[in-house]
Amino acid sequence: MMKQSNGDSGDTTDSRAGPEGVPGGDNAWQWLLLGGLLLTLFYVVIPYGLLASSVYVAASVFAAIAIALAVKYRLQLVRPFAWVLIAGALGLAASGHAVWYWLDLHGLEPFPSLADVFYLCVYPLFMVALWKLGHRSGRDAGALSDALIVGVAAAVPGWALLIDPYLNNPDLSAIQLLVSAAYPVADLILLPLILRLIFLHRARITAHLFLLSGMLAYLVADMLYAHGNSAGWYEPGGMTDGLWLVAYALIVAAIWHPSASVEPYCDVSQVEMSGRRLVVLGTASMLAPTVILLTAGVDVDVVRIAAIGSILLFLLVMHRMAGLMRETHRQADELEKLSRTDPLTGAANRRYLEDALDREISRAQRLDSPLTLAFMDLDYFKRFNDTYGHAAGDELLEELVRLWRSVLRDSDLLARIGGEEFVVVLPDTCSDEAQEVVERMRQSTPRKQTCSAGIARFGPGDTAEAFVKRADQAMYAAKHGGRNRVVLI
Incomplete structure (x- = not known):
């Protein structure tokens, strides 16, 4: 059935669902x-004792149970096994808290004790879980390498600040030394796995941001505890202990957030280097010479000069790499633009149209939103070329695209698929609205030229090929009906 009708072609809001549209x-x-x-705040403000320890253990148990319930009852949870491991890790941590507080409140020495066995078993479960969360990514090598660079660099100040004080403490027994050093070592192993996920998944998924923030909070609490123990300022019941509870709360929020059902994707390659990534790697690379500079004795001036030289060299290399990176990105942007646009008019080309149409069809099916497509063809374009020359024909096409784009929204797509043939994709647009838009485009055809257009609406079971073919048939109906008109089929 063919008809002509009028409608309002005003802008409509693009309702494209984001990655968290679950x-x-x-x-x-x-x-x-x-x-x-709130439990964390309550724990921190009340005096340390039986009530505080009970609140702490209860909050830890609740976090483990909340994650386990999410694994059991939430549908389409991504990487459920990784979350099972995290729930187990928090259960072990809760057991360690219970033992530690029981010993401490009964006047017994909680370190080292059975509590440390529970605590140290947490780390392998966290490590495997973090690895599993990024396991299916096909471009892992670059992210892992960058994470290892930062991890190895962090090991130098970590050793100087967290491990070396225990090694030089003559009051510690062998078992105390072993357990004390095990925590920062485990943290330094966990850090690259956290950074790997940060570098690997830039999908901005809120659940992952909560999880990574929780893991980082856990590491910071560990490091503060280790430094506080060695320096003598740590006291149970303070902000350091509260930071572990903050970590648990963030991890629980991560699994219960709707975006935990969104499959993460990797949009980085092994060779990609963003500006922020370059800053992170350059800063990490300067940690070792900075530690040398700050800890070298007064009689080792050569070491100091070497450290200063290393820092300057890293800064120069970073500056050089930044210039190369900007040029590489500029060339990549130009190539990307050439691969998806028509070089004469700047409209999208056939290749980009095919990809965009597949995306819009998938979106229309997912959201049950209207999608229309127009096939437009200039009338008597060959005669115009023969009369005024091909240069004038090129100018006509360039002016035509500029004027037609002024009618369209940013979410609409104008593509040139042949000499004078164009396709317009109109998402979130019903048939009447599409006819109004295309009619305005037809009337804005420059240099007293005319065009014929056919419009089709996407229907159930349509393929992209059938969709375009129906619009093409409508355009030919406009041609056969006398040209310079819009036909809706």
Whole structure:
């Protein structure tokens, strides 16, 4: 059936769902996060004793149970086995807290004790879970290498600040020395796995941001505890202990957030180097010479000069790499633009149209939103070329695209697929609105030229090929009907 009708072609809001557009999302994660933070605040402000220790253990047990329940009842949870490991790790941590507080409140020495066995078993589970969360990414090598660079660099100040004080403490027994050093060593192994996920998944998934923030909070709490023990300022019941509870709350919020059901993707390659990544790697590379500079004795001036030279060299190399990186990105942007645009008019080309149309069809099916497509062809374009020359024909096409784009929204797509043939993709646009838009385009055809257009609406079961073919048939109907008109099929 063919018809002509008028409609309002005003802009409509693009309702494209983001990576967190998960059906059935709820706000349970907000209440869980708020409850965890309030428990943390309550623990920190009340005096250390039986009540505080009970609150701490209860909060830890609740975090483990909350994660286990999410694994059991949440549908389409991504990497459920990794979350099972995290739930087990928090269960072990809760057991360690219970033992530690029981010993401490009964006047017994909680370090080293059975509590440390539970605590140290947490780390392997965290490590495997973090590895599993990024296991399926096909471009892992670059992210892992960068994470190892930062991890190895962090090991130098970590050794100087957290491990070396224990090694030089004559009051520690062999078992105390072993257990004390095991925590910062485990943290330094865990750090690259956290950074690997940060470098690997730039999908901005909120659940991952919560999880990574929780893991980083856990590491910071560990390091503060290790330094506080060696320096003598740590006291149970303070902000350091509270930071572990903050970590648990963030991890629980991560698994209960709707975006935990979103499959993460990797959009980086092994050779990609962003500006922020370059700053992180350059800063990490300067940690070792900085430690040398700050810890060298007064009689080792050569070491100091070497450290200063190393820092300057790293800064110069970073400056040089930044210039190369900017040029590489500029060339890549130009190549990307050439691969998807028509060189004469700047409109999209056929290749980009095919990819974009597949995306819009998938989106229309997923969101049950309208999608229309127009096939447009200049009338008597060959005669115009023969009369005014091909240079004038090129100018006509360039002016035509500029004027037609002024009618369209940013979310619409104009593509040139032949000499004078164009396709317009109109997402979130019904048939009447599409006819109004295409009619305005037809009337804005420059240099007193005319065009014929056919419009088709995407229907159930349509393929991209059938969709375009129906619009093409409508355009030919406009041609056969006398040209210079719009036909809706």
